[in-house]
Amino acid sequence: MTARTSDPTRPDAVIARGPDLTDRLAYLVQDDLLHRTVYTDPELFDLEMQRVFGGSWVFLAHESEIPEAGDYVRRQMGKRQILIVRTEHGEVKGLLNRCTHRGTTLVPSEAGCAKRFVCPYHGWAFDLDGRIANLPVSDSYDRLHERPFDLGQVAIGIRAGFIFGTLAADPMPVDDWLGAAGPWLDLHVARYPGGRLKVQRRRIVQEFAANWKMSWDNAADGIHATFAHASYNTLGKSADTKTVLARNPAVTPMVSRTLGHGHCVVDQRPGIPDGPWSTMRPLPTRAEIEASLRERGETRREMFDLMTGDMINLSIFPNLIFVGNQIMVPEPVAPDRTRVAFYLTMAPEAPEEVDLMRLRVDEDFLSFGTPDxxxxxxxxxxxxxxxxxxxxxxxxxxxxxxVTGEDGLVTGTVASEAPMRAYLAEWKRLMSKPVPTTVRRARIEESRFMQTIRQRQMKREQNS
Known part of the structure; x- marks a missing residue:
């Protein structure tokens, strides 16, 4: 349990911000109805950035993106820029990209490698674990012991290499938060040879002029594919390929499941008896890559299936969606504006042909389906x-x-809106009451600046 102090001038303050919205949200989010302002209200959006993208676990990065000491990536956590860093001791830290002096952002680049982070404004420098390493004119700070200047941090939780962060003062363990989604995440990683998945640092970023929750309404919606992706389905038919999207969602054996805490999964495998690769239409270089793979003696179906998605659409609320061979991360910008980052996942232990084909597969839907x-x-x-x-x-x-199980989780067809109702129930829970949050910091008592202050205090005491 984190010690509580509500003094906002204290760097270790624990504060629950904003009003109690319990009664208002009970009206806006009902069992089978949703009010339009959930998508349009600027005040609700600002509170989402605090309570959903601050008071709950949020996906930040994958460990494969920061393999060596000093490696970092810069990510968004609501309105906050976070540096995900590998320290000299191999730990993963989530540092606020904000100098503790005037608030200047320390790192302008999306990724890189550094020995320390130096503020370009006044030269303050910080070690990889966030501790202040250089404070110019340190003798001019008389109350440093009351204002520790180490970088602010978020709590970090890791499962199967996926890194999550939160500012919640007392967050539940990340495995408990993942709950029933955890085994599905493990299953996704297990399909990669050696259990090794690599996430490419370089990402594709697109935007749409709508609320970020549209991504969640769509993530487990099995009906829209038949209509919204009509042109994509036509491409498949012209190549004599029975794509999953073209099938009648009312008769498919594919299922959707809610997984608690807003997470959900659509399992398309029951509707694909011949495996994922059987659904792929001709793509550039497909024939050559398949021939090369067979020439080296590779005939296992699972290796060919690995070249496309696993046909399990796993969505971890609020910002991690698995689609095909890529990770889709919605980044809210405004009530009616969302940035989406797409990260390609690779299989480093598989033959090189597999990753080459995964590139082509990713280009396919991103080019023809995502715009729909x-x-x-x-x-x-x-x-x-x-x-x-x-x-x-x-x-x-x-x-x-x-069908609702004894655990309260719902299983339905891919036509069901149960996943949508489930994530909205979690959104409602998080948004109803102020969430106590805090900025974590490394200890500063052992720093040489603190020692200088102590020495000065001792001299004062001796002279008094």
Whole structure:
């Protein structure tokens, strides 16, 4: 349990910010209805940045992106820039990209390697673990012991190489938060030879003019693919390929499941008896890559299936979505603006042909399918501007196919909106009451600056 102090001038303050919204959200988010302002209200958006993207666990990076000491990547956590760093001792730290002097951002680049972080404004320098390493004119600071200048940090939790962070003062263990989603995350990693998955640092960034939650409404929506992706499905048919998206969602054996804490999964495997690779249409260099793989004697189905997605769409609320061979990370910018980062995942222990083909597969849907989704998001956001039409229906599947287990988790067809209702229930829980948050810091008592202050205090005491 973290010690509580509500004095905002203290660097170790634990503060629960904002109003109690319990009654208001009980009206806005109902069992089968959702109010339009959940997507449009600027005040709700600002509170989301505190309570959802600060008071809960948030995906930040993968360990393969920072393999060596000094490696770092810069990521977004709501409105905060976070540096995910590998220290000299191999630890993973999540440092606020903010100098503790005037607030200057320390690192302008998205990724790199450094021995320490130096503020370009006044020369303050910080070690990889966040401890202050150089404070110019340190003798001019009389109360350094009351104002520790180590970089602020977020709590870090890691599962299967995936790094999560939170500012919650007393967060639940990350494995408990993942809950039923944890084994699905492990399963995703286990398909890679040697259990080794590599996330590419270089990312593709796109934007859509709509609320970030549109990504979650869409993540487990099995019906939209038949209609929104009609052009993509036509491409598949023209190549005599039975893509998953073209199938009737009302008769497929594919299922969706809620996993607690807003997480969900769509398992398409029951509808693909011949495996994921059987759903892929012709792509550039596909024939050559397949031939090269067979020439080296590789005929295992799982190796060919590895060249495409595992057909398990796992979504970990609020910002980690697995789609095909890539990780999709929504980054909220404004109530009606969202940045999306796409990270390609690689299989370093597999033959090189596998990763070459994974590149082609990623280009395929990102080029032809993702624009369809973004267009729908923007059209929905535009429709939500109509004040007189206040409500959205989210009832699909309720009493019509959904099965609730003893654990309270729901299994339904891919046509069910149970995953949408489940993530909104978690959103409502997080948003209803102020969440106590705190900025963590490395100890400073052992620093040479603290020793200088102590020596000065001792001299004063001796002279008094």
């Amino acid at each position: 989704d973004f267009e729908m998001f923007e059209r929905v956001q535009e429709g939500l501007r109509v004040d007189e039409e206040e409500w959205i229906d989210i009832s699909r599947g309720t009493g019509a196919g959904d």
